[in-house]
Amino acid sequence: MKAIEVSGLDKSFKLKGKAIKALDGVSFSVDLGQSVGFIGQNGAGKSTTIKILFGALRADAGEARLMGRPAEDPLSRLGVGYVPENPYLYEQLTPREVISSGLRLHGIRGTENKRRTEFWLEKLDIAYAADKRIRNLSKGMTQRTALAHAFAIQPKLLVLDEPMSGLDPVGRRQVADLMQEYRQAGGTLFFCSHILHDVERLADHFVMIDRGKIQAQQGVAELLASQDTMLVRYLGETGLPGFEHDAGRVWKGLCLRTELTRVLPAIENAQGVILDVQPQSTLEALFRNVIEASHVASVRASS
Incomplete structure (x- = not known):
């Protein structure tokens, strides 16, 4: 069984009477x-794609499966954690009530419910606001x-859709550390992020999408x-x-990987402090190249 299976997903939306294709044969x-x-x-x-996985949208064609079940089946989401980019929480509830009710929906009640609720209020530094209404929170x-x-x-x-959204630098570091802990404990993590350095650090694999089509997987x-x-x-x-002035x-x-044993000691001998050593073609560079090539192809196709 795979955690997520997406095969040939198509989805279009109407804009001023014209069909705009949001997904075009997406598979991963x-x-x-x-x-x-x-x-x-x-x-x-x-x-x-994520909304289709969680049953909030229906695909026009193709199939999406979550934890071995069709995405339309509510049981596919049992034991699956999900945070959208802009969480829609009941604003009349408090953080304590949100966490506790979520646990109950997944069958966790009684003293274990209370223990986990208090633990995560403390873990994410929201215990001081545990009984404030969501409407009054930042x-x-x-x-x-x-x-x-x-x-x-x-x-x-x-599944996290832009999990760092709205967080200050301390909060972003804290969430990145939590994702790393979850990953190292054997959890399955699928997340969207505009911070490609985080993807390099937190992901084993990446899936790159542009204009509704998968452009790279590696x-x-x-x-x-x-x-x-x-x-x-x-x-x-x-x-x-x-070397040139930055x-x-x-x-x-730039130097070849085999030359690092010569270059790095030379920098230290010159009283230099090494700041970065990384591959020239990072995920960010690949992303930029793929997007630029996709846009050039789109312009040529429309001309």
Whole structure:
């Protein structure tokens, strides 16, 4: 059984009487225990795909399955945690009530319900606002409440749509750490993020979508390990041969992976402080290249 199976999904919306295709033959899968980043520009089709997975929308064609069951089956969502980009929580409830009621929906009651509710209120730093109405909370606090609601059920599959949205830098780091803990404990994670560095750090694989079509699917480690050219940045007074000025006292240069054993000691001998050593072609670079190529092809097709 796979955690997520999507096959040939098509979905169109009407805009001023004209059909606009949001998904065009989208297919991918997520294995149990995997961590998969779902990336793409705004409007690429990420949220539409997730809404179909959770039964909020119906596809025009194709099939979507969640935990081995058709997405239309409510039982497919039992034990699955989900946080949309803009959580819609009942504004008359409190964070304590939201978490506790979510646990009850998944069959967790009594003292275990209370224990988990209190634990996650503390874990996500919302205990001080536990009995305030959702309507009176900031966007960040509402996001934390939704995340606590999803984590508290100890989900077999956790689906997060832009989980860092509305959070301050401390909150973003905290949520990234929670995702990493969940992943390392063997949980299955499927998440959307515009922060591609987080995808590189938190995902085993990525699925890239643009204009409703899947453009790339690959292992993150496989992508990064396949790059022979490395980008090196360091802080120093002068630039070594082959390095150019980046900003302030920062210098950058490219070298082959096999040359790092020579280049890095040379930087340290020159009293430089190494800032970054990473593959030249990161996920961000691949994303940019795919999007640009897709747009060029679209312009040529319409001309």
